Amino acid sequence: MKAIVASPFLWPPTQLTYGMAGQLVSALQGLGVDVVWLQGLETLRDVFDFAVSNQPDATLIFYMGHASATAFLGEDVYGVGMLPTGDSGRVRGRIVVGLPACLSAQQLGPALIQGGVDAFVGSQEEMYAQWPEAEHDYLSDWFDYTNTFYKSLVNSLNGGASLADAVAKALKDYQDRCTYYMSYYQDNLDTWPNADFYYVATKQNRDFVVGFIR
């Protein structure tokens, strides 16, 4: 199995998702996935298109960074972006995941599915970053629950599950992991000064991530 992982890092808070991508790449390689990692300016549209067209066996396309309702933005946050709705044909037959990335399930996901993508996972709303704060390392929690999705998806596909089952299980594992951290933050609301924010952030990150299967 081969994956293209795309992670910009110039526009805050993508410095954090870039670190998350580094962990994901290591985890994927540990699961036997051949990874092409596009970093920073390699997430501009032309470079991404070149990578996609030259890696026809990369069935997995994972994106971590800024997005809008109609595009994965990559480093081109003020332009058409790395993967806009009109480019759906370029990723036909692949599994595309934008996590964490804002809003992409609103229009980009359905457009990609209509254009021939086998599966799409993204969020219908804004997604929040998390930081290491003085009282607790919320950043590590964010890395953990997000990468739970990707690892679950690959494990299921490696195990021969159908695409629909693999996506459904990965979403459930992701949501369960988010819920675990929400409970953890709730238990510490009185002593961790930022737990209130991260409870809401994790809830939003959990509740609006959806999957589409063609």
Add this chain to the structure above:
Amino acid sequence: MATLVVKVTDGQTGASISYVHVEADGMVLTTGLDGSCSFGVDQGKTYTVKVRSNFYRPFSQSILVNQATVTVNAQIQKAILS
């Protein structure tokens, strides 16, 4: 009585952020157009200031009010991926 002033700015651009929720030990205010708000507080007491916005990293800081006017500069970072 003393005054605790909280000034909220975008950590990347330096721009003032208005209409942000600010708490100081349970007292709640919203920043004005200049990105600041002022609490009437007791001199000599320590307060925990929290700044919360839908789009920014949370900010929390404890501050000792040791003079008539104390200012907290809350530079906050964008927290959403859009």
